[in-house]
Structure formats: C-alpha cells, structure tokens
Amino acid sequence: MTHLPAGPLTRAGTPPAALADPPAPLLEIVGLTKSYAPGLPPVLEALDLRVAPGELVTLLGPSGCGKTTTLRLIAGLETPDRGSIRIAGREMTAPPVPPERRGVGLVFQDYALFPHLTVLGNVLFGLSGLPRAERLTRARETLALVGLTVFEGRYPHQLSGGQQQRVALARALAPRPQLLLLDEPFSNLDAGLRHSTRQEVRAILRESGTTALLVTHDQEEALAFSDRLVVMRAGRAEQLGPPHEVYAHPRTAFVANFLGRSNLLSGTASGHVARTALGDLPLEEPAQGAVLVSVRPEHLAFARPGEDGTPVTIAAREYKGHDVTYVVRLGGQELLVHTAGQEVWSEGQEVRVRVTCPARAVQ
Amino acid sequence: MTLRRRLPPTLALPALLTALGVVLPLAYLVLRAFGAETQELRDIVFRMRNLELLRNTLGLALGVLAAGTAVALPLAYLAARTTFRPRWVLTLLGVLPLAIPGYVGAYALIAASGPGGTIQALTGLAWPGPSGFWGALGVLTLFTFPYLFLNLHAALRTQDPALEDAARLLGRTPGQTFREVTLPHLRPAWLSGGLLVTLHVLGDFGVTSLMRYPTFSAAIYQQYTAAYDRVYSAWLALMLLAVTGLTLWLEARLMRGVFLARVSPGGARQPPRVPLRGWVLPAWVFVGLLGGAALVVPLGTVAYWLRLEQNPYALAGLWDATRSALTAAGVAALTTTALAFPLAYIGNRYAGRAARVTERVAYLGYATPPLAFALALIFFVLRAAPGLYQTFSLLILAYTLHFVAEAIGPIRTSLARATPRLEEAARVLGAGPGRTLWRVVLPLMRPGLLASAAFVFLSVLKELPLTLLLAPTGFDTLARNVWTYTEEAQYAAAAPYALVLALGGALLTILILRRERP
Known part of the structure; x- marks a missing residue:
C-alpha cells in the first residue's frame, strides 16, 4: 500500500x-x-x-x-x-x-x-x-x-x-x-x-x-x-x-435530520432568543417570528439538582456502553437526549433536561 | 436505471426486416385467400371436412398434451426429487427423444410393427401396426414430451424447498403438499412446455400423414402435393393459423396472474430427495418401457432395415445428403444467431413499443406452422420476386425467420450476464462502442451464442416442411430423403438417412446438454 x-x-x-x-x-x-x-x-x-x-x-x-x-x-x-x-x-x-x-x-x-x-x-x-x-x-x-x-x-x-x-x-x-x-x-x-x-x-x-x-x-x-x-x-x-x-x-x-439526528421544536423568535417548549433558548443567529428550532441530542443534558431544567418523562432508553440515548416525552412531543453520563434513568422516571449550546433556527 | 426507448438504426433495421419477413407473407396469404369468388369462398369455408379437420387437430393436440404430461411429470419428478440412480439415465431419456424427428419415429414404429414388420420377423408375433389417432398420439407424445420434461425438471429442481417445508409445518401431509404447493409452482413451466408441444403438434404433418390421421397440416400437405388447389390451401393455412393464434392467446391468458416469486439465487437450498424404497422396481419398469419405445425400438428398427439394404449407390447418396443437410444447418445456424443477437439485445436493453413488437414478431415467426409459413412464402415470392423461388437463399431465409425465436432464448440468458453496467464500465474506461462489444459483450455471451447456434443447427437438421416445400430441386437433405422413401414404404432405403439423422441429432443434443450443465 x-x-x-x-x-x-x-x-x-x-x-x-x-x-x-x-x-x-x-x-x-x-x-x-x-x-x-x-x-x-x-x-x-x-x-x-x-x-x-x-x-x-x-x-x-x-x-x-x-x-x-x-x-x-x-x-x-x-x-x-x-x-x-x-x-x-x-x-x-x-x-x-x-x-x-x-x-x-x-x-x-x-x-x-x-x-x-x-x-x-x-x-x-x-x-x-x-x-x-x-x-x-x-x-x-x-x-x-x-x-x-x-x-x-x-x-x-x-x-x-x-x-x-x-x-x-x-x-x-x-x-x-x-x-x-x-x-x-x-x-x-x-x-x-x-x-x-x-x-x-x-x-x-x-x-x-x-x-x-x-x-x-x-x-x-x-x-x-x-x-x-x-x-x-x-x-x-x-x-x-x-x-x-x-x-x-x-x-x-431536512439537513438537520438527515445529517445526524436532531430535535425540531417550533417556537417564536425575537432576536437572539426563541421561546419554545424547552423554555427560552439562545439562538446562534438572530431570527424573528415563528421558527423551527433544531437542537442536537448531544446538546441536551439532564439537569443536576440545583440546575434549571424543563421537566420531562423518560420514554425509552438505548444503552450503548460508551453512551446512552434516551427518548424523553415533553408534552405531546418526543425528544432525543444523548448523554455520556454514568447516571442511568429508567422508563417512566420524571427528570429535567436543559440545553447546553445555542440552538439553531432552520427552514 | 431506466431502459432506453429509442432504438438506434443499427438495431432498428434488423428488427424491421424481421417484422417484414414474417408479416408480409402472412398478409399476402390472407389477400390470396380472399381472392376467390363469394360463392366459391362459401363452398370452401363451410365444408364439413373443415370441421372434421378442426376436431382432429384439436383432439390430437389435447391428447398429446395430456399424454406428454403423464410421461414427463413422473420422469421429471424421478430425476429432480428422488434418489433414483444413476440420474443421467433419466436426463438422457428425457432429452434424447428430441433428437429423433417425429417422422423418423413414426417410420420406425410403422416399419417395426404390422405384418412383415421387424417385430414379426424377429419374434413371429403378429404386432398390430400403429395408425390413426392412437398411432399419431403415441408417436407425437414419445418425441415431443422432452419439451415438457425440460421445463418441469428445471422448475422442480429450482423450487425453493422452504415453501414445501412451510406447508409441512402448517400441517399438510406430503401428498397434500405436492398438490397444494409443488404442482401450482409447476404451472408456468408446464404452460411454456405445453405451448411448445402444442405448436409442434399443430405444425406436424409428417407423423399425421404417415399415420393417415387428417389434421390441418396433413391436409395442407395433401393439397400441396396432390390437388394443389391454391385457394383451398391458403384457407387451410389460415384456419391453422387461427387455431395457433387461439393457442397463443390461451397460453398468455393462463399465464396471466402467475406470479413467479423467486428467492435470491444465493438463498435457495437444493430441494431434498425422496428415497424411492419400494418404488425402485416400478420406476425402472417405467424408465425401461419409455426408453424402449422412444429410443430402442426406433434405433433398433433402423439398424434392422439397414442390414437389408444392399444398394451400392446408397453410400454416395448418403454422403451427398449429409453434406447438403450440414451445409443448410450450418449456414442457417450462423444467419439465425446473427439475426437473433440484435433482437435479443433489443428485448433485454430497451423498453417501449418497438422493443415489445420486435419480440412478438420473432415469436410469431416461430409459432406460425411451418407448412403455412412455407406456403405463404411461396405465394409471396412467386408474386414479388419469382427469381427467388426454389433457391438456397430463400430456404435459408425461411429457416432464419422461423427459428430466430429459438435462438433468442439462450442469447437473452447470456445477455443477463453481460449487464449494462459492464458496458458502461468499459465505456468509462475508454473503450468505444465497437471495442466494448468485441472485448466485453461478445466474450461474456459466447456460451449463449454457441447454445443458440447449436439449437438452430439441430432444428434445421430435423426440419421437414420448410425443406420439403422450399429447397431447390436436387437439394436432397437427410430429412427430405427419409421422408421421400418412407412415404413410398421403402423402409430399407430410408434407414441409412434416418440413422445418420438420429445419431447426429443425439450427438448434438448430448453436447448441448453438457454445455448447459453449470
């Protein structure tokens, strides 16, 4: 070679x-x-x-x-x-x-x-x-x-x-x-x-x-x-x-979902902040009005005691050894959470999640 | 990838010529048939005789189909699904009768039986001579059942055993499984084989003439040789064409709704073999009887009569006839394969109406009963180009148009191996269309081309009606001589030609069989 x-x-x-x-x-x-x-x-x-x-x-x-x-x-x-x-x-x-x-x-x-x-x-x-x-x-x-x-x-x-x-x-x-x-x-x-x-x-x-x-x-x-x-x-x-x-x-x-996985949330943007079901999210780029916000599963994390977070329910768990992917239920929507953490939650548990990175408004 | 629709001129031309070659003579036949007075037409078409011919033709076709199935299905099952040994005996027995032309078989059975026949001469037993419906049925069954055997055998051998396993697990007995799973799976194969058998019976005039059982083909031949009433022959040919058309329609109709669900070739297991146990003896009796009737009696009779032949000129005649037969078969094998290649290529690589029509026309040429086709060609050529009548070129043209469908099959199979992707790979690697054809497509197709040429060679060697009606005067092939002498009951004179024909055919069949085996 x-x-x-x-x-x-x-x-x-x-x-x-x-x-x-x-x-x-x-x-x-x-x-x-x-x-x-x-x-x-x-x-x-x-x-x-x-x-x-x-x-x-x-x-x-x-x-x-x-x-x-x-x-x-x-x-x-x-x-x-x-x-x-x-x-x-x-x-x-x-x-x-x-x-x-x-x-x-x-x-x-x-x-x-x-x-x-x-x-x-x-x-x-x-x-x-x-x-x-x-x-x-x-x-x-x-x-x-x-x-x-x-x-x-x-x-x-x-x-x-x-x-x-x-x-x-x-x-x-x-x-x-x-x-x-x-x-x-x-x-x-x-x-x-x-x-x-x-x-x-x-x-x-x-x-x-x-x-x-x-x-x-x-x-x-x-x-x-x-x-x-x-x-x-x-x-x-x-x-x-x-x-x-x-x-x-x-x-x-489409790109957000086809290249990797992504959580898409509808919300209302005003400048650098969008109001969504996950609360007010910081945006990478400013936008106005009704928007679709993309949050990568690895940009969601479970809130530790004392941290802010949106309450969700664990719906499913996919344990992969080095990391875990959870499906969590938020109202009528299911979100993916990708964690490297050691904590293991089981189905039906009530937890809180928070967004760790600025989100992105997509078309 | 979608198939292309527009044919390039290099492919459209052979397709167009084939279509014209098949359709023009047939159209002229129709013209000819309606060229009589109204009163005369009414007399011709509404004869009671026509009804009798129709009844005889249909009866014989159905009878041979039933009897052929009764022979071919057990033999195919024995060969594909049981522990019968040695297996090559069965394959050979299922294929070799194809090498013996029906008229040679009929000749042999007639010469063997009856007063003064071989059997009486050798054993002193008075054996009844075959004739009429049962004689024709017997001979045609013995020498056409391989069409059914080949199809049924292939289907039985390649059927996914998982289907039968599934039926057993769902509570069916072996017998029920055979009826409810195996037999339905055989339907397409039976239909294809049955179509070939039926077309063969419809087109046969040799066996029916010798057995004195009047069918449409026998009547056409009689009209042509004895009475030579052109309008009536044209009408007989048209009626035969109508019966053929009906057969084709029926087969297409029955084939519709047949869904050939196939598993991927890698996934299928070989079906398990059923131990014969107590059935060994009956199986051998069946094989022995069939082999005796289809191979031993014909060849034995020929050999017996050969000993009686004392004519010193016979050898020279035999040599001439062999040379003529080989020339005709060789040239026709080349032209037919050459024509079949573009037609198969169109069928494999192009979509759309032009491609579909091309294929249909080729099969129409094959399905048209050879006597009717020869007659149409004679009428047409006498009108359009009288100089061509009774020339070698016309004979080869007739062979080519009639047998081109037979050559298309193996070529199409090998085209499936030379996928369009390989052609594209060659093009991307810098080879032009010509070099791609020469270096990639043709080498990959060589087995298919050889098989096609061999099939056509064998068919032309055996072919009688086209040769009889179209060959130039003095161009005596093996087939023609067997026929001429047999028709005059000169069995001894016919023997050497029949023997060479049967042995040559058998040799070729074995060669094809060996090549076909993976």
Missing part, C-alpha cells in the same frame, strides 16, 4: 482550504437539469457545483434525490436536458463528449468487474491508450497501491467483496483519471469492512492526489470521507460546505 508509482499519482493532494487563492475548478457544473421522460418531474434541477483539484466531495441524500444521476451525467452515461459540465476546462455537454473520451474514472456500486477477465486483465482494460510497454508496469503499480499484487491472476468471483471493491478502485485509478467518481462504493460491504475500506480508499485518493466525487446515502460515510459535502434533496442541492460546518449549522430541517 505504500509503494507509489511515479507521475501525477504521487502529487500530494492538499485540501483547498489551505490555499490562499482557490485554484481553477477541476469540475464545474452549472444549471444541470435532467428528467427521464417528458412530463415527469426532473430528477435533477438546476444543480450547480464546483470541485477544486485534489478535493474529495460527497453528494449525500436519500435514494431518489438525483445524486447517482449527477454522477452518470458527469461520466457521460446520460445526457442532460439543460446545463453544462466542464471537466478541467473542457466543455462536455455541447456537443456531448462520449464517456470513453472524458478522462473520468467511475467505481460502480456493484463494481461491474468484467467476469471473463482476471484482476490484471480488468486493470489493463482501461490502459489501451498507453504505449504497450508501459501498460503492464502501470497496472501492477496500481494493483500494488491497493495491495492486491498477489491476486492479479485471479478472477473476480474468486475474490471477497472487499477485494473486489479494491480491484474496482484500481481499475478506475489505473488510467489516472482527472476525476474519479464513486457511486456508493462501500454499500455492498459489511459494517466492519466498510469502515476500514473507507479509510484505505481515502488514504489512497489522498496519496495519489486524485480529485473525487462520492455518492452516498450514508451520513456517517459522508462526514468521515469528504472535504466538502453536498446534501441533496429532490434533485436540488439543499446545503453545501465542509462536513463540520454543515453538521453544526444546518440551514433546513
């Missing part, structure tokens, strides 16, 4: 946040729109996205939100109704460039390894553009990068799921695409393998300096993998930014 081939693959990737001037985007999407049949609502509506060289960006959203369609449009497997796609400054949509001439790599959700070719044959498949003498060297280098050199003579069905996944990655990386697209690449792996493979892939992409766009519906994956993420909903980008920013400052109720 540490042996690196010479050439662009070794270019160390630097997150763009560290740069003073943002470089020209490697991928630039403007107003991308697509519907699969006339009359049907568009699966993708006026999407704008810029990805800088070396950046790892994730499209996150529930199924049917248009994220896979976006990948297929970028790869050239579908043609958009409107909008433009530029990759490294080259216009891809007018006239449409066929997928084989886009210089884009794609890792499929089901890997799509050629069953009649060996591991090496699969990796060699995309290298027909290289001089004959270089192909084998390049293929072996890339297999070494994913740590599969010893398996080069095997057929895909003789490999485990995780190995297949890495062959798919090697195959997509070998031609050294300017842009690598990954379509839910970890969803076919079991939980433990998914975690380690994700870290490995991220390390490989970083080492090779590859720009990558990942599609997933798994919020944990999106948070852990990307430099920046785009939360998508019904064909539109709902919010875009670095994972920690989007998590900490969700703009809408």
Whole structure:
C-alpha cells in the first residue's frame, strides 16, 4: 500500500482550504437539469457545483434525490436536458463528449468487474491508450497501491467483496483519471469492512492526489470521507460546505435530520432568543417570528439538582456502553437526549433536561 | 436505471426486416385467400371436412398434451426429487427423444410393427401396426414430451424447498403438499412446455400423414402435393393459423396472474430427495418401457432395415445428403444467431413499443406452422420476386425467420450476464462502442451464442416442411430423403438417412446438454 508509482499519482493532494487563492475548478457544473421522460418531474434541477483539484466531495441524500444521476451525467452515461459540465476546462455537454473520451474514472456500486477477465486483465482494460510497454508496469503499480499484487491472476468471483471493491478502485485509478467518481462504493460491504475500506480508499485518493466525487446515502460515510459535502434533496442541492460546518449549522430541517439526528421544536423568535417548549433558548443567529428550532441530542443534558431544567418523562432508553440515548416525552412531543453520563434513568422516571449550546433556527 | 426507448438504426433495421419477413407473407396469404369468388369462398369455408379437420387437430393436440404430461411429470419428478440412480439415465431419456424427428419415429414404429414388420420377423408375433389417432398420439407424445420434461425438471429442481417445508409445518401431509404447493409452482413451466408441444403438434404433418390421421397440416400437405388447389390451401393455412393464434392467446391468458416469486439465487437450498424404497422396481419398469419405445425400438428398427439394404449407390447418396443437410444447418445456424443477437439485445436493453413488437414478431415467426409459413412464402415470392423461388437463399431465409425465436432464448440468458453496467464500465474506461462489444459483450455471451447456434443447427437438421416445400430441386437433405422413401414404404432405403439423422441429432443434443450443465 505504500509503494507509489511515479507521475501525477504521487502529487500530494492538499485540501483547498489551505490555499490562499482557490485554484481553477477541476469540475464545474452549472444549471444541470435532467428528467427521464417528458412530463415527469426532473430528477435533477438546476444543480450547480464546483470541485477544486485534489478535493474529495460527497453528494449525500436519500435514494431518489438525483445524486447517482449527477454522477452518470458527469461520466457521460446520460445526457442532460439543460446545463453544462466542464471537466478541467473542457466543455462536455455541447456537443456531448462520449464517456470513453472524458478522462473520468467511475467505481460502480456493484463494481461491474468484467467476469471473463482476471484482476490484471480488468486493470489493463482501461490502459489501451498507453504505449504497450508501459501498460503492464502501470497496472501492477496500481494493483500494488491497493495491495492486491498477489491476486492479479485471479478472477473476480474468486475474490471477497472487499477485494473486489479494491480491484474496482484500481481499475478506475489505473488510467489516472482527472476525476474519479464513486457511486456508493462501500454499500455492498459489511459494517466492519466498510469502515476500514473507507479509510484505505481515502488514504489512497489522498496519496495519489486524485480529485473525487462520492455518492452516498450514508451520513456517517459522508462526514468521515469528504472535504466538502453536498446534501441533496429532490434533485436540488439543499446545503453545501465542509462536513463540520454543515453538521453544526444546518440551514433546513431536512439537513438537520438527515445529517445526524436532531430535535425540531417550533417556537417564536425575537432576536437572539426563541421561546419554545424547552423554555427560552439562545439562538446562534438572530431570527424573528415563528421558527423551527433544531437542537442536537448531544446538546441536551439532564439537569443536576440545583440546575434549571424543563421537566420531562423518560420514554425509552438505548444503552450503548460508551453512551446512552434516551427518548424523553415533553408534552405531546418526543425528544432525543444523548448523554455520556454514568447516571442511568429508567422508563417512566420524571427528570429535567436543559440545553447546553445555542440552538439553531432552520427552514 | 431506466431502459432506453429509442432504438438506434443499427438495431432498428434488423428488427424491421424481421417484422417484414414474417408479416408480409402472412398478409399476402390472407389477400390470396380472399381472392376467390363469394360463392366459391362459401363452398370452401363451410365444408364439413373443415370441421372434421378442426376436431382432429384439436383432439390430437389435447391428447398429446395430456399424454406428454403423464410421461414427463413422473420422469421429471424421478430425476429432480428422488434418489433414483444413476440420474443421467433419466436426463438422457428425457432429452434424447428430441433428437429423433417425429417422422423418423413414426417410420420406425410403422416399419417395426404390422405384418412383415421387424417385430414379426424377429419374434413371429403378429404386432398390430400403429395408425390413426392412437398411432399419431403415441408417436407425437414419445418425441415431443422432452419439451415438457425440460421445463418441469428445471422448475422442480429450482423450487425453493422452504415453501414445501412451510406447508409441512402448517400441517399438510406430503401428498397434500405436492398438490397444494409443488404442482401450482409447476404451472408456468408446464404452460411454456405445453405451448411448445402444442405448436409442434399443430405444425406436424409428417407423423399425421404417415399415420393417415387428417389434421390441418396433413391436409395442407395433401393439397400441396396432390390437388394443389391454391385457394383451398391458403384457407387451410389460415384456419391453422387461427387455431395457433387461439393457442397463443390461451397460453398468455393462463399465464396471466402467475406470479413467479423467486428467492435470491444465493438463498435457495437444493430441494431434498425422496428415497424411492419400494418404488425402485416400478420406476425402472417405467424408465425401461419409455426408453424402449422412444429410443430402442426406433434405433433398433433402423439398424434392422439397414442390414437389408444392399444398394451400392446408397453410400454416395448418403454422403451427398449429409453434406447438403450440414451445409443448410450450418449456414442457417450462423444467419439465425446473427439475426437473433440484435433482437435479443433489443428485448433485454430497451423498453417501449418497438422493443415489445420486435419480440412478438420473432415469436410469431416461430409459432406460425411451418407448412403455412412455407406456403405463404411461396405465394409471396412467386408474386414479388419469382427469381427467388426454389433457391438456397430463400430456404435459408425461411429457416432464419422461423427459428430466430429459438435462438433468442439462450442469447437473452447470456445477455443477463453481460449487464449494462459492464458496458458502461468499459465505456468509462475508454473503450468505444465497437471495442466494448468485441472485448466485453461478445466474450461474456459466447456460451449463449454457441447454445443458440447449436439449437438452430439441430432444428434445421430435423426440419421437414420448410425443406420439403422450399429447397431447390436436387437439394436432397437427410430429412427430405427419409421422408421421400418412407412415404413410398421403402423402409430399407430410408434407414441409412434416418440413422445418420438420429445419431447426429443425439450427438448434438448430448453436447448441448453438457454445455448447459453449470
């Protein structure tokens, strides 16, 4: 895994946040729109996205939100109704460039390894553009990068799921695409393998300096993998930014709930305070009138004797060892409380909760 | 991913040509049939004879279906669900009769029995000769039941045993479980196999002619050779087409509402095998009788008559006929597979009306009784392009259009292996459409393409009606010679052709069977 081939693959990737001037985007999407049949609502509506060289960006959203369609449009497997796609400054949509001439790599959700070719044959498949003498060297280098050199003579069905996944990655990386697209690449792996493979892939992409766009519906994956993420909903980008920013400052109720869990309370805001069922909550940003307030479960805590708090009833408890999640009942609403504390409450007990951080008004 | 709707021209053209090739001659047949005077039409259509033909045709089709099921279901059950050993005996017995054309079987059984037949000559017993309804029923059953066996066997073998376990846990006895769970599960397989058997019976004129049992097909053949009343033949062909249409409609109707709930391939266990115990002997008796009637008697008879053959010119004739048969079958296997590929591709990768119509038309060509199709083609070609009549090209065209549906099946199955995702992967990796086809799609489909070609090769080898009506003068294939000599009761002369045909067919069948096995 540490042996690196010479050439662009070794270019160390630097997150763009560290740069003073943002470089020209490697991928630039403007107003991308697509519907699969006339009359049907568009699966993708006026999407704008810029990805800088070396950046790892994730499209996150529930199924049917248009994220896979976006990948297929970028790869050239579908043609958009409107909008433009530029990759490294080259216009891809007018006239449409066929997928084989886009210089884009794609890792499929089901890997799509050629069953009649060996591991090496699969990796060699995309290298027909290289001089004959270089192909084998390049293929072996890339297999070494994913740590599969010893398996080069095997057929895909003789490999485990995780190995297949890495062959798919090697195959997509070998031609050294300017842009690598990954379509839910970890969803076919079991939980433990998914975690380690994700870290490995991220390390490989970083080492090779590859720009990558990942599609997933798994919020944990999106948070852990990307430099920046785009939360998508019904064909539109709902919010875009670095994972920690989007998590900490969700703009809408959808983002607050899809990225992590969130308690949504209706209330009335005046300036930096909102009046809710949990009392007067400080707001991060000022708002006025009727608002929906998002409070993360970890920002709720049980009040110790002497502290202020809103009385609630414990409705359910989910003990997870290092922490506990409680469902508490407040009037007609159920709230989640996430505590690392040692105190253990049982169902039906009356307790009090308090808010530890400023809350956020969402749309 | 949604399927595309618009066909690219490279795919639309073969589809369009197939449709025209099948539909134009049939349309011309209709035109032809209505081209007579009103009075004459009334005479032709309302003959009592037609009613008799209809009764005979339907009766025979239903009879063969029932008898075929009675043979195929126990055999399939023995092979798929019991501890009967060796199992290959059953599979072979269930498939090999397909290699023997019905008219060869009929020839053999006629030559074996009756006064002066093989059985009397060898044993001195006067054995009654088969003829009429029961003769036709027996022969057609013996040589078409494999269509049912193959379908039922596959269904019995792949049925999820959990369903039967569940029925037992819910308090059903093994017998009740078989009736209430296993049999209903077999319905789609039985319907598909039954459709093939019925189409075969409707299209058969060889066996029915030899057994002197008049059906529509036999009557068409008689009209064509003896009377040659064109309007009446056209009407007979139309009536036969109507019966065929009714069969197709009925099958589609019965198939509707059949929901094939399948478990994921990885999840299913093999169904357990029932120990035979006391049933070993009856099972062997059943197998022995069936094998005797379907394989030993026909081949034995051929061998017996072969010894009587003293004609020194026979060998040269045999060589010529073999070469003609192999040429026709080889060329037709190539053209048919080549045409089937785009059609199967459309069916697998495209949605919408064009894709549906393409598939239907291909099956229409297969379902059209070959005599009716040949007749329609002759009428049409004599009118539109007389130069084509009795040429090798027309013969190959007829084979291709008739058998293309048979070739589509295996190709479609292998297309399922070459998923669109793999094509996309190749494209993203820099391969253009041509290289993708050559390096990814075709290699993955090779088993399916080979199986298709082999099926068509075998079918053309056995095929009689199209060959008889459309082959150029002097182009004598094995099938044609068997038929000509048998029709004139020259059993000894027919024997070598029948033997080569049966052995060639058997060899090919075994090869296909070996390849099909995973």
